[in-house]
Amino acid sequence: xxxxxxxxxxxxxxxxxxxxxxxxxxxxxxxxxxxxxxxxxxxxxxxxxxxxxxxxxxxxxxxxxxxxxxxxxxxxxxxxxxxxxxxxxxxxxxxxxxxxxxxxxxxxxxxxxxxxxxxxxxxxxxxxxxxxxxxxxxxxxxxxxxxxxxxxxxxxxxxxxxxxxxxxxxxxxxxxxxxxxxxxxxxxxxxxxxxxxxxxxxxxxxxxxxxxxxxxxxxxxxxxxxxxxxxxxxxxxxxxxxxxxxxxxxxxxxxxxxxxxxxxxxxxxxxxxxxxxxxxxxxxxxxxxxxxxxxxxxxxxxxxxxxxxxxxxxxxxxxxxxxxxxxxxxxxxxxxxxxxxxxxxxxxxxxxx
Amino acid sequence: xxxxxxxxxxxxxxxxxxxxxxxxxxxxxxxxxxxxxxxxxxxxxxxxxxxxxxxxxxxxxxxxxxxxxxxxxxxxxxxxxxxxxxxxxxxxxxxxxxxxxxxxxxxxxxxxxxxxxxxxxxxxxxxxxxxxxxxxxxxxxxxxxxxxxxxxxxxxxxxxxxxxxxxxxxxxxxxxxxxxxxxxxxxxxxxxxxxxxxxxxxxxxxxxxxxxxxxxxxxxxxxxxxxxxxxxxxxxxxxxxxxxxxxxxxxxxxxxxxxxxxxxxxxxxxxxxxxxxxxxxxxxxxxxxxxxxxxxxxxxxxxxxxxxxxxxxxxxxxxxxxxxxxxxxxxxxxxxxxxxxxxxxx
Numbered sequence: 001x002x003x004x005x006x007x008x009x010x011x012x013x014x015x016x017x018x019x020x021x022x023x024x025x026x027x028x029x030x031x032x033x034x035x036x037x038x039x040x041x042x043x044x045x046x047x048x049x050x051x052x053x054x055x056x057x058x059x060x061x062x063x064x065x066x067x068x069x070x071x072x073x074x075x076x077x078x079x080x081x082x083x084x085x086x087x088x089x090x091x092x093x094x095x096x097x098x099x100x101x102x103x104x105x106x107x108x109x110x111x112x113x114x115x116x117x118x119x120x121x122x123x124x125x126x127x128x129x130x131x132x133x134x135x136x137x138x139x140x141x142x143x144x145x146x147x148x149x150x151x152x153x154x155x156x157x158x159x160x161x162x163x164x165x166x167x168x169x170x171x172x173x174x175x176x177x178x179x180x181x182x183x184x185x186x187x188x189x190x191x192x193x194x195x196x197x198x199x200x201x202x203x204x205x206x207x208x209x210x211x212x213x214x215x216x217x218x219x220x221x222x223x224x225x226x227x228x229x230x231x232x233x234x235x236x237x238x239x240x241x242x243x244x245x246x247x248x249x250x251x252x253x254x255x256x257x258x259x260x261x262x263x264x265x266x267x268x269x270x271x272x273x274x275x276x277x278x279x280x281x282x283x284x285x286x287x288x289x290x291x292x293x294x295x296x297x298x299x300x301x302x303x304x305x306x307x308x309x310x311x312x313x314x315x316x317x318x319x320x321x322x323x324x325x326x327x328x329x330x331x332x333x334x335x336x337x338x339x340x341x342x343x344x345x346x347x348x349x350x351x352x353x
Numbered sequence: 354x355x356x357x358x359x360x361x362x363x364x365x366x367x368x369x370x371x372x373x374x375x376x377x378x379x380x381x382x383x384x385x386x387x388x389x390x391x392x393x394x395x396x397x398x399x400x401x402x403x404x405x406x407x408x409x410x411x412x413x414x415x416x417x418x419x420x421x422x423x424x425x426x427x428x429x430x431x432x433x434x435x436x437x438x439x440x441x442x443x444x445x446x447x448x449x450x451x452x453x454x455x456x457x458x459x460x461x462x463x464x465x466x467x468x469x470x471x472x473x474x475x476x477x478x479x480x481x482x483x484x485x486x487x488x489x490x491x492x493x494x495x496x497x498x499x500x501x502x503x504x505x506x507x508x509x510x511x512x513x514x515x516x517x518x519x520x521x522x523x524x525x526x527x528x529x530x531x532x533x534x535x536x537x538x539x540x541x542x543x544x545x546x547x548x549x550x551x552x553x554x555x556x557x558x559x560x561x562x563x564x565x566x567x568x569x570x571x572x573x574x575x576x577x578x579x580x581x582x583x584x585x586x587x588x589x590x591x592x593x594x595x596x597x598x599x600x601x602x603x604x605x606x607x608x609x610x611x612x613x614x615x616x617x618x619x620x621x622x623x624x625x626x627x628x629x630x631x632x633x634x635x636x637x638x639x640x641x642x643x644x645x646x647x648x649x650x651x652x653x654x655x656x657x658x659x660x661x662x663x664x665x666x667x668x669x670x671x672x673x674x675x676x677x678x679x680x681x682x683x684x685x686x687x688x689x690x691x692x693x694x695x696x697x698x699x
Contacts, residue, residue, distance in 0.1 A: 336528030
């Protein structure tokens with residue numbers, strides 16, 4: 001952090017590790033972005049505390065604080081440190097991954113309806129999981145593997161079919177629509193033909209759920225994110241150049257095709273991570289970038305605010321999924337409700353101004 | 354608008370001829386497909402039997418019953434709903450200027466699906482006739498909500514706001530619907546059948562019930578299509594050309610709601626037709642919205658009816674539903690076409 005914050009102009013220049021990188025990595029932050037990000041971070045923390053405190057086994061705040069500092073008694077310590085905390089952290093991390101992935105794809109396709117679904121990953125993952133569950137009656141891990149395989153194969157197929165001396169955003173959208181339509185037709189047909197019980201449990205998986213996820217999921221997910229998030233951030237500037245059009249990007253020294261491939265890879269890897277850990281949690285990748293963008297009033301898609309918004313949405317949805325109805329629902333159901341209602345509120349309040 | 358257009362038609366003689374030829378061959382193919390739909394199936398009949406069944410119906414003849422009670426309504430539904438899905442998709446893509454737009458974005462499918470879910474889960478309704486009413490009501494209710502949400506504020510219903518409102522309402526309805534289906538096996542079962550759009554098993558009553566809405570919607574679409582050309586230029590240009598933007602958008606929205614709502618209620622969510630047919634027609638006829646709307650009325654039913662015919666033979670002795678075949682037939686065509694070097698965007 002070298003440059004002094006110049007809050008009077010409403011813009012802040014940050015050069016993290018300036019001595020190390022020679023100031024090559026720098027960010028300009030508007031005051032609004034900074035405040036919005038801090039707001040989203042605070043809200044996430046509050047929700048995290050709420051999800052640590054609330055549950056069937058009621059714990060007062062003081063107990064939770066003691067457990068967090070490592071001085072809690074056995075039962076409370078186990079509940080907080082092994083069950084509730086990993087789940088809350090997982091919600092924040094996976095939500096952030098979805099938010100960034102959505103932001104990448106919306107920027108790549110220059111379409112507010114763009115999302116990882118565009119490249120067919122979600123539909124393919126669903127098909128892979130359904131094949132494993134309905135035809136081979138696979139268990140949890142087999143399903144995750146099937147989903148990853150299906151999703152990645154589909155994404156590769158869509159990208160390859162789009163390729164024609166480069167990948168064009170519009171062509172990517174249309175090819176993605178086509179492949180996704182075929183796969184979802186196959187999906188509804190498989191669900192229709194399956195036994196009702198099996199079909200319903202498949203639908204549970206397809207909703208995406210954090211129920212029962214603990215430390216063993218958190219650590220690999222956190223490791224993968226530690227690699228992917230910096231990669232995404234390093235691509236943030238070329239991404240903005242690309243939004244100006246290929247010619248302008250090329251003029252400023254960005255190679256559009258290479259950046260696009262890297263972006264698509266990072267975007268798909270982020271969704272794949274979430275799908276493997278918790279199933280295909282819907283809507284956050286679509287909603288978080290739009291919500292974040294409206295909140296910070298940025299011109300283009302903003303990665304960091306999208307990540308914060310994604311985490312906030314998922315942890316709020318997970319809290320609601322666990323506690324709003326008195327029984328646990330898959331979080332994927334609540335992301336639609338929480339995200340959708342927030343979206344409606346935002347549209348209305350925006351119109352009032 | 355008339356002067357430059359008149360000159361354009363004079364200059365583009367060969368192009369006009371090409372378009373007339375395309376349209377005429379489209380109509381011929383549609384006619385052939387309709388006849389094939391009456392003839393083909395588990396019990397394949399001769400064309401003279403079809404004629405006899407239509408014009409000299411004999412209630413004792415099994416072939417006549419199959420044609421008049423099963424294949425005729427099915428063909429008519431394919432014709433009407435194909436046109437309805439296609440044209441509503443074309444209008445959506447034109448008003449929102451977004452190639453991803455389909456009628457589902459206005460909340461039609463979400464509303465219909467939600468009401469079908471609630472009908473089964475809360476009221477225990479699973480009969481198709483009753484489902485149809487619920488689905489239509491749901492579609493209308495959801496589009497009204499989307500428009501109400503999209504048009505609050507000074508700017509009114511701009512395309513982006515409308516899309517986002519559609520996304521939001523679709524998400525909320527979908528979320529609540531999903532919660533109901535995950536907790537209620539009967540609602541889940543009912544929805545998973547409804548989700549697969551199909552032309553089969555609908556009787557003549559369904560045809561009569563939805564025909565007025567679809568015909569009205571198609572007329573409205575033809576009326577509003579000239580002003581869509583101006584809107585495609587952007588809002589300021591359109592206003593400068595004397596287009597009443599709000600009025601045109603409202604008419605387009607009413608048309609989309611009637612068309613997509615009635616068609617979805619009748620045959621379920623076969624959304625892909627609405628997404629794909631306008632793209633293909635645009636690549637064949639160019640971006641003139643009057644041609645796109647008229648062309649879609651011909652080419653979208655071809656896709657839906659041929660998918661339906663194909664489905665009768667794929668899983669013999671059973672049938673594969675038109676909603677599924679449509680995606681498997683239409684998607685490769687769409688991908689092949691978009692890989693050509695020159696495709697017009699919107």
